[in-house]
Amino acid sequence: MQRSRRDARSEGVRISPLPDRSLSGGFPMLIGRIIAFLFITALAITGGPTHEALGATAGLRGSQPLNIVDSGKSATAIIASPKAGRFESQAVNDLQKYIALMTGVALPIVNTPESIEKALASARPLLIVGQAAVENNASFKAKLAAVVKSDPHIRADGIGMLRDGNKIFLAGANDESHYFAVAELLRAWGVRWFMPGQFGECVPQETRLVVDNLKIFYAPPFELRSFWVSWLGESSGVTDFQLRNMMVDNNANVPPAGHALGQYTAGLGKSVFEIPLTDSNTADHVAKATEKLYAAGKDFSLSMEDGLYTATAASDAELNKLQWDKYSLRPSVSDAMLALLNGVARRLRESHPESRSKIGFLAYSNMFLPPVRTIMLEPALYGMLAPIDIDPIHSVQDPRSPPKQEYLGILKKWADITHGRLTIYDYDQSMLVWRDLPNPSHQAFEEDVKAYRDAGVLGIATESRMALATTFTNLYLRARLMWNPDADVHELLEDFYARFFGPAREPMRAYWSEIFDAWEKTIVTEHEYFVAPAIYTPELVERLGPFLQEAEKAVQKQPLSKNGELYVERLRFVRLGYETMRKYAEMVKAAASDLDFQKAVAAGQEGLRARDALTEMNKAFTASRLESGTAFWSGEVQHYQELLSWTNGEKGRILAPLPLEWSFHRDPDRTGKDRGFLSDPVDLSYWRAHRQDYDLEKLKDYPPTEWEMIRTDLYVQAQGIRHPDQQSFTGDIWYRTQIRLSARQAVANPHILFPGLFNACELFINGAEVAKRQQVEPWWVNDYRFEWDVPLINELNAGDNTIALRCHNTHHMGGMFRRPFLYTPVNSGGG
Missing domain, CATH: 3.30.379.10 (Chitobiase/beta-hexosaminidase domain 2-like)
Known part of the structure; x- marks a missing residue:
């Protein structure tokens, strides 16, 4: 009681x-x-x-x-x-x-x-x-x-x-x-x-x-329960926090698994990523380079470098054919890399059988998938599995995430191969390029941690940035779950609301429950800032405001004791986080949906000021010291400033905004051209008759034989475009729209600008291909502007014009995520 x-x-x-x-x-x-x-x-x-x-x-x-x-x-x-x-x-x-x-x-x-x-x-x-x-x-x-x-x-x-x-x-x-x-x-x-x-x-x-x-x-079931602070995040107080929450130092007797192989293979190939993995000379070379460490009983790493490998030996060729890594979009090098590591470890063991040295390696990048061939791993080898490309939002038990369920099989096989000499290297915050918005992880981790226990792994080492405005209760809940995987997260959160927020307990429970529910219920499986508008919708942001106001009023009524001062400080933290969130959502809507780049820039700058106030309040609240370039929030604001210059007369003038909603067709078999997707009339009769039958969850079952409508301000998977088995849709996707132009607009040196577009694409105007866009795979190696500017001189007509865009979606995000528009550069004579 x-x-x-x-x-x-x-x-x-x-x-x-x-x-x-x-x-x-x-x-x-x-x-x-x-x-x-x-x-x-x-x-x-x-x-x-x-x-x-x-x-x-x-x-x-x-x-x-x-x-x-x-x-x-x-x-x-x-x-x-x-x-x-x-x-x-x-x-x-x-x-x-x-x-x-x-x-x-x-x-x-x-x-x-x-x-x-x-x-x-x-x-x-x-x-x-x-x-x-x-x-x-x-x-x-x-x-x-x-x-x-x-x-x-x-x-x-x-x-x-x-x-x-x-x-x-x-x-x-x-x-x-x-x-x-x-x-x-x-x-x-x-x-x-x-x-x-x-x-x-x-x-x-x-x-x-x-x-x-x-x-x-x-x-506890895990020998290792830890995190470390990366990205130059604030680490003051971390040692005590870990200790008081039953965690251990990240390096406590753990075989090192940092990127290290390159220093031992230098000169063996064109680069550290292009080496003859199964050539016996490579194993000889690496064994010789590490022999002193092994003989002295020291632990060391032979982990792959941070990149995508190509195995170049003649003997690698057959192994390269064994499996395609759909996450890195490369041949898997797991079989070849393990042949190298096993060869090195065997040579060292035979030379120094008395050594108890442990050799760490990473199962990461295009060595993430377990090997196809049966292999007896040398006992000195300790693996660290890093699921950097796996959905971090859903648990391994969630049917909405086939990739996460695939990960469970990958985990079990690596645990079996290593005989339990395996640790998990995961990421929290899990949104790798993000915007200082709450990014809860417990909805996935409370189930994942049980899978880790059942697989018999040694433990978990998490890469964090601290960034409490993003991670909030994540590290605390992780600690309790690593100590006891059967901990009740609901009870832990109830305890948290009462102790952390005091008299504001009830409205803060409502506030954070809305956020946690949004992450719990989302269908998105990606892990970068493009998912933010799919989760932090204008409706969610609006619902949160009254809860925060109620909480602030509840705390204002309390006498100013030591705990009372902390309650005030904590609500100021939530308030600044909310303003950061609100302004980011406002910025994205203004730019991606409304083409109001002036408003987007203003909202973005206000959001950055709120984030700066969080940083001034406590350096542990954010982690932006390494942020530079278009991928990050300040770079996104700068991108909108540049887009503004192409629409406000400085560098160009907008001719016509293209529609927010376009006709859309899935084309998994790449037969759209033959089926008349370029210029035949778009038949939306099925869509109009049955749209109400397909909510976000059910759109996976929409007939691929029919046209539908889709927005251009959010990538397609976040709008429900998935395969029936709930995998993110892969294959070709088609957008179609019509735009009516005046004679003056048609000859005004028009350009079409896609401000946010994934994938390799072809653009067709009035049935004719006018441009082709190349993209390097995987998507994250490209410029984070994700912009495509196509001149359309002599391509558009006065009157109606049909615009078709075909995107080749290979994995993860597909299609447009910012609304396109037509513009004319200044001094071009148009208007």
């Missing part, structure tokens, strides 16, 4: 009892999951500060609650080993610190042999931490050892929390795990670290801290 804050304060904060259960990999899977669920249920504090935690009940019959602090008084001492390690010492100090912050009482720390012996012989309450706990309770030590992985590849974490009379034993399997045990105790008392630094810390004010019958021993 939940209790109000008043009840919690007056009756005390209790760590409630848990039945005598241990959690370990030795349990059958079903029993282990049930117990893990009970564990997280016990630890979770839902619905706000009701503080019944660490137990399924409020207390066991006959239990005697132990007061740690009561009404500003305490007889409790903290016992610490004089040999305490770095994190163990921090655990002791933080236990003292946060109890004092909660209650105003600073407990004494006892850490000399004589004083420890005296304290242990007394009847006073004792919080015994780390080595002191293990050394003074043999049964506790044995039960902790029983749940911890006995044969780890990287590290073995685990915690024990036990009450024995007046003594509370808190310890872990290693130095960091000692801290984890203390962090779980503080968590049970209501302390939270939702984000790094003071901004994300929540410390309740309590008059009484109590421990009931407590007996928990638990080990």
